[in-house]
Amino acid sequence: xxxxxxxxxxxxxxxxxxxxxxxxxxxxxxxxxxxxxxxxxxxxxxxxxxxxxxxxxxxxxxxxxxxxxxxxxxxxxxxxxxxxxxxxxxxxxxxxxxxxxxxxxxxxxxxxxxxxxxxxxxxxxxxxxxxxxxxxxxxxxxxxxxxxxxxxxxxxxxxxxxxxxxxxxxxxxxxxxxxxxxxxxxxxxxxxxxxxxxxxxxxxxxxxxxxxxxxxxxxxxxxxxxxxxxxxxxxxxxxxxxxxxxxxxxxxxxxxxxxxxxxxxxxxxxxxxxxxxxxxxxxxxxxxxxxxxxxxxxxxxxxxxxxxxxxxxxxxxxxxxxxxxxxxxxxxxxxxxxxxxxxxxxxxxxxxxxxxxxxxxxxxxxxxxxxxxxxxxxxxxxxxxxxxxxxxx
Amino acid sequence: xxxxxxxxxxxxxxxxxxxxxxxxxxxxxxxxxxxxxxxxxxxxxxxxxxxxxxxxxxxxxxxxxxxxxxxxxxxxxxxxxxxxxxxxxxxxxxxxxxxxxxxxxxxxxxxxxxxxxxxxxxxxxxxxxxxxxxxxxxxxxxxxxxxxxxxxxxxxxxxxxxxx
Numbered sequence: 001x002x003x004x005x006x007x008x009x010x011x012x013x014x015x016x017x018x019x020x021x022x023x024x025x026x027x028x029x030x031x032x033x034x035x036x037x038x039x040x041x042x043x044x045x046x047x048x049x050x051x052x053x054x055x056x057x058x059x060x061x062x063x064x065x066x067x068x069x070x071x072x073x074x075x076x077x078x079x080x081x082x083x084x085x086x087x088x089x090x091x092x093x094x095x096x097x098x099x100x101x102x103x104x105x106x107x108x109x110x111x112x113x114x115x116x117x118x119x120x121x122x123x124x125x126x127x128x129x130x131x132x133x134x135x136x137x138x139x140x141x142x143x144x145x146x147x148x149x150x151x152x153x154x155x156x157x158x159x160x161x162x163x164x165x166x167x168x169x170x171x172x173x174x175x176x177x178x179x180x181x182x183x184x185x186x187x188x189x190x191x192x193x194x195x196x197x198x199x200x201x202x203x204x205x206x207x208x209x210x211x212x213x214x215x216x217x218x219x220x221x222x223x224x225x226x227x228x229x230x231x232x233x234x235x236x237x238x239x240x241x242x243x244x245x246x247x248x249x250x251x252x253x254x255x256x257x258x259x260x261x262x263x264x265x266x267x268x269x270x271x272x273x274x275x276x277x278x279x280x281x282x283x284x285x286x287x288x289x290x291x292x293x294x295x296x297x298x299x300x301x302x303x304x305x306x307x308x309x310x311x312x313x314x315x316x317x318x319x320x321x322x323x324x325x326x327x328x329x330x331x332x333x334x335x336x337x338x339x340x341x342x343x344x345x346x347x348x349x350x351x352x353x354x355x356x357x358x359x360x361x362x363x364x365x366x367x368x369x370x371x372x373x374x375x376x377x378x379x380x381x382x383x384x385x386x387x388x389x390x391x392x393x
Numbered sequence: 394x395x396x397x398x399x400x401x402x403x404x405x406x407x408x409x410x411x412x413x414x415x416x417x418x419x420x421x422x423x424x425x426x427x428x429x430x431x432x433x434x435x436x437x438x439x440x441x442x443x444x445x446x447x448x449x450x451x452x453x454x455x456x457x458x459x460x461x462x463x464x465x466x467x468x469x470x471x472x473x474x475x476x477x478x479x480x481x482x483x484x485x486x487x488x489x490x491x492x493x494x495x496x497x498x499x500x501x502x503x504x505x506x507x508x509x510x511x512x513x514x515x516x517x518x519x520x521x522x523x524x525x526x527x528x529x530x531x532x533x534x535x536x537x538x539x540x541x542x543x544x545x546x547x548x549x550x551x552x553x554x555x556x557x
Contacts, residue, residue, distance in 0.1 A: 042455035046476040051498075052456065056474065059457065290453040290484065297452075318479040320500065325492075327483045370482045371491070375436055378486035390436045 001026035003303060004088055004096050006078045006242065007104035008032040009041070010289055011270025011296035013059060015102050018300025018308075020068050026304065028070045029096060031088070035075030036126075037062055042289050044129040045150070048136070049157035057126060078105075083246050083263040100265050100303040103243055103253055104296065107236035107271035107287050114206050115145075119214025120230045123150060135229045136163040143167075143217055143225055145204055146233035147174035149317050152187070154233060155196050156322050166197040166225055168217075173200055178317045178328045180353055182344065183365045187321050194322050199225075236287050238272040250274055252285040257309045259299035267303055269295035278312035278381060279362070286313045314380065318373070324349065325370040330363030330380050331355055345391075354391065360384025395466040395507050396446075397514060397527055401438040404524035406431055410441075410516035417508060417515050425493065428505040429516050429525070439524065441516070442489040442505035444468045450481035450490060458502065467507040475501045 003019055005012045008030045019028060032038070039057040046052045065072045073090065080089035081101075088096040109122035121128050136142055136158055144151045144158075147169025158165045167174065173184040174191075188198050203220040207230060216226040238252035248254040248262035252274030259267045259275070270292035274285045294310060301308035316329035334340050334355055344353035352372065355363035361384040364376045375390050411427040420426030430440040444461075448468045451459045458474035459481055461467070477500045482490045492500035508514045517527045 040455055040457075042478075043476065046456070046478070051476050056456070289455050289480065290449070293452045316483060318483040320477055320479055323499070325479050325482075327479060329483070370479050371488050372436075373479075373483040374485035374488050374490075377483065 001304075002097055002099045003028045003102070004098040004100075005030045005102045005104060006032075006088070007102075007106055007270065007272075008034075008038045008072075008074070009104065009106055009270065010038075010059070010292035011104040011106075011273075011299070012102065013038055014293045014296030015104065015267075015269060015300030015303070016068055016070055018297045018306075019304045022301065022304035022306050028068070029073060030065070030070055031073045031076055031078050031090065031096070033075065033077040034125075037064070037074070039126055041124065044123060044126070045153040045157040047129050048133045048154065049160040050133075051160075054126075054130070078242055081243055081246050081266075083266055086265055098265070100267065102296075102299050102303060103247075103261070103266065103268040103272060104270045104292075104299075105239040105242055105272045107238050109232065110234040110237055112145075112204070112232060112234060114204055115230070115232050119209070119228060120207060120232060122232050123154060124236070132158075132229065132231055133161070136161050139163075140228040141166075141226060142229045142231060143227040144231050144233060145217070146235070147171060147176065147198075147200065148233060148235060149175065149178060149319060150235075151231075151233035152191070152321060153319055154231060155191060156320070159194055159196060159322065164195045164197070166199065166227065167191070168202040168204065168219075168225070169198070169200045170203050171200065174198060175326075178315075178332070179326070180332055180342075180365050182346070182353065183326065183328070183351055183367045186349075186351060186367055187324070187326060190321060190324050236271065238274070238285055238287075240272060243268075250283065254283060257298075257312065258302050258307075259295055259310060260302070267299040269299040275310060276312050278314045280312065284313040284315065286315045288316065290316075311381065314377070316377065318370070324368055325366075327366040327370050327373040328364065329373070329377055330361075331357075332363045332365060352391065354387060356387075357384075361387040395444045395514075395527065397441055397443050397505070397507075397517065397525065399437075399439045399441060399443075400524050400526070402524075403522045404431065404439060405522055406433065407521065409519050409521065410525055413515045413519045414505075417511070418506075428489075428491075428503065430491075437488055440488045441525070442468060442485075442507075443487060444505075444507060449484040449486070453480040453484040455480055465507070465509060467509055468504075469506065470502050470504060472501050472503075477501050 038059045077091040079091050109124040143166045145168050155165050155167045205218045205220045208216040216224045240249045253268040255268050255273050255275045271287035274283045298308040298310045318327045334342050339358045342355050350368035353365045354361050410429045414429050415427040418426040456474045456476050458471045490504045493503040495501045517525045
């Protein structure tokens with residue numbers, strides 16, 4: 001068997017483990033455009049904060065690939081695919097034959113049109129993180145564009161480093177996708193108290209450049225926020241360009257619960273995949289670590305002839321916001337329809353909200369009381385009944 | 394494999410397990426170091442790590458701090474690698490992972506270590522009613538068999554992160 005894995009991050013590595021468990025002899029080739037072994041993107045904000053050394057960003061050492069008998073083509077980009085012939089084309093002209101292929105190309109940072117100038121970076125790669133950390137250490141003023149989880153984590157990291165950042169969110173509140181209004185406001189207050197300058201409803205117009213590089217950012221209301229470095233954290237989008245035209249793609253590469261794409265012999269896992277949710281109601285891209293690991297494992301097992309199923313996407317996030325633990329999961333929006341409601345309780349700095357559909361819990365926001373998150377997640381996965389016993393409201 | 398079983402119906406809330414765990418792990422007697430928790434209200438009534446063979450906390454760990462030791466069957470936390478992101482806490486259905494402050498570093502994940510130095514979980518040894526059990530597996534498989542199985546699964550040990 002020839003296995004080819006495109007992308008050597010969480011999903012790709014997890015798949016390699018799973019393949020080797022079942023097939024000790026098959027040829028595994030891993031292709032990745034980055035020339036270093038895989039590193040953890042999730043740790044980048046922790047690296048900026050100084051909690052993690054640069055060498056500890058790596059998920060595996062070079063020896064890992066050797067001991068697993070994996071041929072590595074690192075620093076080579078996969079450019080094309082012929083699912084009919086089962087061939088993968090590489091940028092250096094090589095052609096790889098495969099029996100089964102895993103597309104684990106991940107996601108890329110969304111880059112707004114105004115940001116293609118100097119003094120602007122995203123936060124997706126190790127190089128980005130090094131640049132941000134160095135700028136902060138050199139006393140540069142940093143503005144973060146994007147009030148999502150990455151933007152907020154970066155703001156916390158910079159504060160830990162002794163730099164007070166400005167956080168610009170285009171929505172009326174921070175973390176608008178992953179928190180309800182109450183939690184958003186509590187976290188915003190918390191950030192403000194620690195000195196982070198938070199501005200919500202701030203739409204970036206353009207970058208103001210002077211003779212010495214970036215001098216600030218001009219908002220659409222005409223005001224200017226001075227800064228030397230602008231970090232864009234506007235989320236990620238699946239990298240589907242390799243397979244577009246060959247496989248069914250919506251936002252991500254569509255897969256079933258066995259991580260099979262629309263073409264036989266081709267699997268997808270991780271941030272690039274769009275898979276069914278746990279309720280079986282639709283498909284979702286959910287670029288989070290636990291999904292990538294689990295999907296990679298399922299894909300690898302099925303590629304090697306085993307049988308495994310991904311239980312479905314359950315969107316979730318956990319983070320530490322300057323000492324305040326925040327967790328959210330599942331469906332957070334309560335539509336004005338029959339059967340939907342939410343229950344909440346607040347005691348001081350501890351806030352909990354559950355989203356209920358019919359009799360079942362389908363979503364939760366937890367601020368300052370993270371211990372309940374695991375049991376609530378287990379309840380959601382088991383159909384959501386019986387949540388009253390978990391949570392004394 | 395080590396596996397800890399819990400039977401809340403047998404628990405009389407004597408809290409001997411908490412006291413023994415606290416002492417075993419160098420606590421000051423206030424309970425801050427106990428890795429087993431008895432609750433008078435709320436859920437779960439008893440919190441302790443089950444040392445899952447397919448551990449969701451390990452799959453969710455972004456820094457490679459949590460891993461299953463395939464020989465001892467113990468799910469371990471390497472505090473030096475932990476970044477305190479709460480991901481494992483979010484995943485554990487048994488609410489068995491807490492965070493404790495590590496001097497100068499902030500909160501880090503903290504949970505049952507299976508009393509590896511003692512060879513057997515002390516809380517289980519001291520539980521008078523059988524509410525805590527070291528379940529099937531502990532002692533059933535010899536060390537040699539475990540190592541052979543481990544070698545088959547893991548030819549080399551990755552430093553962290555993704556693992557099947």
